[in-house]
Amino acid sequence: MMREKEERTLSVSVEISARHVHLCQKDVEILFGVGHRLANKRILSQPGQYAAREAVSLIGSRGRIDGVCVLGPTRAETQVEISMTDGYHLGVDPPVCESGNLRGSSGITLKGSAGTVELTKGVICAERHIHMLPATAEYWGLHDGQYVQLHVGGVRGLIFGQVRIRVSPGSSVKPVLHIDTDEGNAAGIVTGNVGVVVWGD
Amino acid sequence: MMREKEERTLSVSVEISARHVHLCQKDVEILFGVGHRLANKRILSQPGQYAAREAVSLIGSRGRIDGVCVLGPTRAETQVEISMTDGYHLGVDPPVCESGNLRGSSGITLKGSAGTVELTKGVICAERHIHMLPATAEYWGLHDGQYVQLHVGGVRGLIFGQVRIRVSPGSSVKPVLHIDTDEGNAAGIVTGNVGVVVWGD
Numbered sequence: 546m547m548r549e550k551e552e553r554t555l556s557v558s559v560e561i562s563a564r565h566v567h568l569c570q571k572d573v574e575i576l577f578g579v580g581h582r583l584a585n586k587r588i589l590s591q592p593g594q595y596a597a598r599e600a601v602s603l604i605g606s607r608g609r610i611d612g613v614c615v616l617g618p619t620r621a622e623t624q625v626e627i628s629m630t631d632g633y634h635l636g637v638d639p640p641v642c643e644s645g646n647l648r649g650s651s652g653i654t655l656k657g658s659a660g661t662v663e664l665t666k667g668v669i670c671a672e673r674h675i676h677m678l679p680a681t682a683e684y685w686g687l688h689d690g691q692y693v694q695l696h697v698g699g700v701r702g703l704i705f706g707q708v709r710i711r712v713s714p715g716s717s718v719k720p721v722l723h724i725d726t727d728e729g730n731a732a733g734i735v736t737g738n739v740g741v742v743v744w745g746d
Numbered sequence: 747m748m749r750e751k752e753e754r755t756l757s758v759s760v761e762i763s764a765r766h767v768h769l770c771q772k773d774v775e776i777l778f779g780v781g782h783r784l785a786n787k788r789i790l791s792q793p794g795q796y797a798a799r800e801a802v803s804l805i806g807s808r809g810r811i812d813g814v815c816v817l818g819p820t821r822a823e824t825q826v827e828i829s830m831t832d833g834y835h836l837g838v839d840p841p842v843c844e845s846g847n848l849r850g851s852s853g854i855t856l857k858g859s860a861g862t863v864e865l866t867k868g869v870i871c872a873e874r875h876i877h878m879l880p881a882t883a884e885y886w887g888l889h890d891g892q893y894v895q896l897h898v899g900g901v902r903g904l905i906f907g908q909v910r911i912r913v914s915p916g917s918s919v920k921p922v923l924h925i926d927t928d929e930g931n932a933a934g935i936v937t938g939n940v941g942v943v944v945w946g947d
Binding site: 705 | 834842873895899901903904905906907925927931932934
């Protein structure tokens with residue numbers, strides 16, 4: 546019985562994602578100059594991903610946020626991930642959706658050291674999600690795209706619903722929960738804390 | 747059976763509290779002038795409480811937020827309620843605690859139209875809570891100070907743990923959940939949405 550219980554306890558490390566930008570190479574060159582390549586400043590938990598040295602300003606109808614980190618490598622489409630609190634400050638109202646799904650996303654202006662990009666779409670609040678390897682998903686009986694609940698304890702303890710499982714051979718070996726700063730603050734947790742996946746309900 | 751189920755469904759209206767300040771009369775007079783009295787701009791859900799016309803600036807070691815609403819009436823002690831996101835921007839790290847419990851709370855500078863107050867304590871992240879009348883609490887078998895869980899649905903659905911029940915004869919007739927902007931944004935909800943109290947677990 547104890548063994549069964551242990552096997553049903555999937556602990557996940559928490560990582561809080563602050564506002565950030567993914568850029569296509571075309572936008573990198575508009576923002577930072579022709580031929581510019583992103584420079585790796587710090588590697589992230591997901592293999593191949595890094596925080597770049599480059600930063601941009603986000604300029605909305607109501608406000609502006611400077612010094613927003615660009616993540617690399619470049620992608621096919623530029624995507625801006627902000628919290629709803631950021632959205633209120635900037636004057637944009639982005640949908641909550643999975644990274645890469647930019648239908649219905651909001652526009653914004655990006656400003657870099659060499660130029661400006663007017664996005665008509667690409668701003669989202671990222672759906673909370675857990676990255677894991679196919680082998681991990683198989684072990685736990687999970688599949689890509691499904692939702693689970695995740696419990697975190699503490700003075701602001703809560704159970705996040707609608708946590709998307711994202712299975713990829715490119716994932717970190719250790720499963721990682723990605724939530725934004727509003728979600729981290731609402732739960733009173735910081736990067737490095739641990740949550741537990743709850744099945745059922 | 748249906749009746750029993752209905753009776754165990756306590757729905758609660760959600761109200762999102764943006765950053766705000768409660769002032770003692772002494773601080774009102776330092777910030778806005780000798781003999782100044784707060785002016786009622788808009789009544790709030792809890793009887794006798796109102797948003798005042800007066801606003802202050804919060805000035806921390808890292809940043810500043812202008813136009814922060816003062817709530818009335820005055821209280822015995824000045825208290826500043828901010829979100830953790832605000833705290834990060836300002837450079838203060840307030841504890842999560844119940845309104846009125848200022849032990850261990852943070853300091854900050856308040857600036858009004860006539861003067862400045864240097865608080866050495868008084869800044870908190872308010873503990874999430876539900877206001878209700880004694881009759882309501884009795885009907886539902888709840889008591890002042892206890893914790894319940896509260897479920898909200900939707901694209902960012904979650905179950906808040908550690909929701910404090912606050913019973914007072916001065917409460918609104920309709921039970922009301924008070925959470926801050928981080929918590930509202932993390933749950934994807936706005937003022938006027940409804941949550942359901944969950945017993946047990």
